Amino acid sequence: DPAENRVQEPTPAAYPLFLKxxxxxxxxxxxxxxxxxxxxxxxxxxxxxVECVTAEEQARKLLDLFRKADHVTVxxxxxxSGVIADCGTGADTALSAEFFFERYTGDWxxxxxxxxxxxxxxxxxxxxDLTRTLLENGLNAEGFVFxxxxxxxxxxxxSGKYEIGQLFAAYFHTELVKPAYxxxxxxxxxxxVTAAEAAFHSYTSAVDALYGVLAPKLKELDLWDLYxxxxxxxxxxxxxxxxxxxxxxxxxxxSFGEMLSEKAAALEQDIxxxxxxxxxxxxxxxxxxxxxxxxGLPHGKKTKTGWSTNADVLEKLRYEAPIVGAVLEYRQYxxxxxxxxxxxxxxxxxxxxxxxxxxxxxxxxxxxxxTEPNLQNIPTRTDLGSEIRRMFIPAEGCVxxxxxxxxxxxxxLAHISGDEAMRAxxxxxxxxxxxxxxxxxxxxxxxxxHEMRRRAKAVNFGIVYGISAFSLSQDIGVTVAEAxxxxxxxxxxxxxxxxxxxxxVAKAKEQGYVETLFHRRRELPEIRSSNFNMRSFGERVAxxxxxxxxxxxxxxxxxxxxxxxxxxxxxxxxxVLQVHDELIVECPEPQAKAAAKLLEEEMEQVAHxxxxxxxxxxxxxxxxxxxx
Numbered sequence: 229d230p231a232e233n234r235v236q237e238p239t240p241a242a243y244p245l246f247l248k249x250x251x252x253x254x255x256x257x258x259x260x261x262x263x264x265x266x267x268x269x270x271x272x273x274x275x276x277x278v279e280c281v282t283a284e285e286q287a288r289k290l291l292d293l294f295r296k297a298d299h300v301t302v303x304x305x306x307x308x309s310g311v312i313a314d315c316g317t318g319a320d321t322a323l324s325a326e327f328f329f330e331r332y333t334g335d336w337x338x339x340x341x342x343x344x345x346x347x348x349x350x351x352x353x354x355x356x357d358l359t360r361t362l363l364e365n366g367l368n369a370e371g372f373v374f375x376x377x378x379x380x381x382x383x384x385x386x387s388g389k390y391e392i393g394q395l396f397a398a399y400f401h402t403e404l405v406k407p408a409y410x411x412x413x414x415x416x417x418x419x420x421v422t423a424a425e426a427a428f429h430s431y432t433s434a435v436d437a438l439y440g441v442l443a444p445k446l447k448e449l450d451l452w453d454l455y456x457x458x459x460x461x462x463x464x465x466x467x468x469x470x471x472x473x474x475x476x477x478x479x480x481x482x483s484f485g486e487m488l489s490e491k492a493a494a495l496e497q498d499i500x501x502x503x504x505x506x507x508x509x510x511x512x513x514x515x516x517x518x519x520x521x522x523x524g525l526p527h528g529k530k531t532k533t534g535w536s537t538n539a540d541v542l543e544k545l546r547y548e549a550p551i552v553g554a555v556l557e558y559r560q561y562x563x564x565x566x567x568x569x570x571x572x573x574x575x576x577x578x579x580x581x582x583x584x585x586x587x588x589x590x591x592x593x594x595x596x597x598x599t600e601p602n603l604q605n606i607p608t609r610t611d612l613g614s615e616i617r618r619m620f621i622p623a624e625g626c627v628x629x630x631x632x633x634x635x636x637x638x639x640x641l642a643h644i645s646g647d648e649a650m651r652a653x654x655x656x657x658x659x660x661x662x663x664x665x666x667x668x669x670x671x672x673x674x675x676x677x678h679e680m681r682r683r684a685k686a687v688n689f690g691i692v693y694g695i696s697a698f699s700l701s702q703d704i705g706v707t708v709a710e711a712x713x714x715x716x717x718x719x720x721x722x723x724x725x726x727x728x729x730x731x732x733v734a735k736a737k738e739q740g741y742v743e744t745l746f747h748r749r750r751e752l753p754e755i756r757s758s759n760f761n762m763r764s765f766g767e768r769v770a771x772x773x774x775x776x777x778x779x780x781x782x783x784x785x786x787x788x789x790x791x792x793x794x795x796x797x798x799x800x801x802x803x804v805l806q807v808h809d810e811l812i813v814e815c816p817e818p819q820a821k822a823a824a825k826l827l828e829e830e831m832e833q834v835a836h837x838x839x840x841x842x843x844x845x846x847x848x849x850x851x852x853x854x855x856x
Contacts, residue, residue, distance in 0.1 A: 244401045262402045276322045284334035294348045301351045301436040312432040346370035351439045353377050360467035378459050379442040381589035382451050390589050396434040450747045458784040465791045466586045472802050473581035481619045485569030492561040502551040512537045568616050575601045594748050594780035604807045620851035622814045630854035631827035631845035632810040640775045643837040647724025654839035661685040667721035687718050694768035736770035744777035782835045789830040820847040
C-alpha cells in the first residue's frame, strides 16, 4: 500500500534507541524527546534542599548528619576545588550540600579530610581516580562503599560507556546537561555559575539514582561478592600503585635509544643498497613498489593503495630475499626506539619515575589495562625487547621482586574442564607441555624434543583461545592437515577438554552469556548470529572468557590480599606494577626474601582449585633480573 510508505512521525521508541546509538544530530534534527518513563525506571521523586556551605560550624553539623546516614553520594571537581554531597534525610526528602573552596571560610583541607574519612559511607563515580587525587594531596581517601562506574562495568562489560551521562541515559532514558567544569581539562567555574552548579547537582543526583538501580542489579547477577572483595578494594590499591610509579634508568634508556638509532641507520643503508635506490621504508606504498614491483617478490592482489606489506605478509617472504629480513629488523628497531626509548623518556616524571594509569573498565574479560604509557605491552619475545625491562630499576637500597603465576590459564582449564589427565599432570608437578607432547607424539617424556615441546605448547595455549587448525598451522609452521592431526591427538589425550569446549559453547548459545568461576559475566549476542564469522567469534569468546576472566579475577583478589599483608608486615614495600599474570613489588633489599615469600603465599592461597595454583617469585636490581 503506497500510503504505508509515506514519511511518518517517529515513534516514541526512537528516542531511547537513538540515544543508545549516539545519534545526537538525528535526535536534534527530528526534535525527539523522551517519553514519560515508567515509575520503576525513574529516580525517586524527592524534595531536595540545597545548602551552600561557607562556615566551619555549618560544615560540622552536616558532617555529623553524614556520619549517621546510610550513605552519602559524593562528586568532586578534578582539582578538589568543589564537592557536592547528597544525603537522604527522610522517606521523600534529601539534602544536597555544595562545598566550594572559594566560598568556604574555614580550613578547606580539614573539611575534605573529614568528608573523606572512613566514618562516612560514600557512593561515587570512578572511585580510583578520586582516591588517587585525594592521596596525591595528602588527604584521607576512605569510606567508599560503591562506585557506579565499576558497578555498571560489571553489569555490562562490553558496553564501553560508563560516563555518568551515558549511564543515566541508558538506565533512565533521558539526557543530562554535562557540567562544564567536570571536564578534566577545565578546573574552575566558568560562564554561567548558576547553570553550571545546577548541572553539577544533577550529575550528583544521577549517581545516587544509578546506585539505586545498580546495587540490586549486581546482587541479582550474583556479582556482589566479586564487586565487594575484588573490584572496589582494588581502587585504593591501584591509586597507590599509580602514585608510587616505577623508577627508570634515564641514562641507560638514552644509550639504548642511541644504539637503536645507529642500528636502524645502518640497516637503512643496507636496504637502499639491496633495493638499488633510496625510498621511504616507512611508506607501505613505496615499500610495496620496491618489493613487488621492482624486485618481483611473490605478492597478493594489488589494491587501490598498493600491495600489503604488513608483518604477516613479510614474515612469509623472509627467506625469499635478504631485503625482507632487513626491513623486518629495521621496523623492530624503529618501533622499539619510538615507542619505548623515546616514549618512556617523554612519560618520565622529574623524580625519574614513570606513573602509568591502570584502567579498570576497558577489557571485557576483567583484565586491567595500562595507559599513558602502556607498561603491560613491553615486548618479551626478543632479546632487544627484553632489554627494555633492564631499564626499570628500584629506588636506592631497594630491589624489585617479581612474582608470576605459573601457567594459570592451563591450570584453570584443567580445573574447569575436570579433565583427569590434565589434572594429574599438574598434581604430580610434571611439565604440562612435555606431558602433552609425550601423549600427542606417542613418546616417553624423556624423549620429547625441544621442537615437540614447542608445538605442544602452541596447541595447549591455542586450545584455550579456541584456535583453528589453520591458525595453529601458521603458528608452528606445519600444514593444516598436520595441525588438525595434532589437535585430534590432543583431544584424544584430554577428552575432558573437548567436552568442556562443546558444553560451554552450547550453554552460551542457550543463555546468551558466559561467566567466570567468580560470576563475572560477558554477554554474547554474537553467538546466536546468523553471520558465520560473527558466530565463530562468539564461540571463541565463549571458550576463552571463562578461563581468561577467572585468571583476571584471581589476580585482582591476589593484589588486594598482597597489598593488605604488605601494609601489615612490610610497610616499606610497595606494589608498583601488575602485568597480566605477574606482580612487581619494590622493597628494601634486606626484605627481598620476606617479600618474595609473602607474594607467593598470597597469590597461591587466594583461590582453591582442584590443581595447585603456583606462583614463583625472584628478585633483582632491575625488572629483567627480577624475572629470574
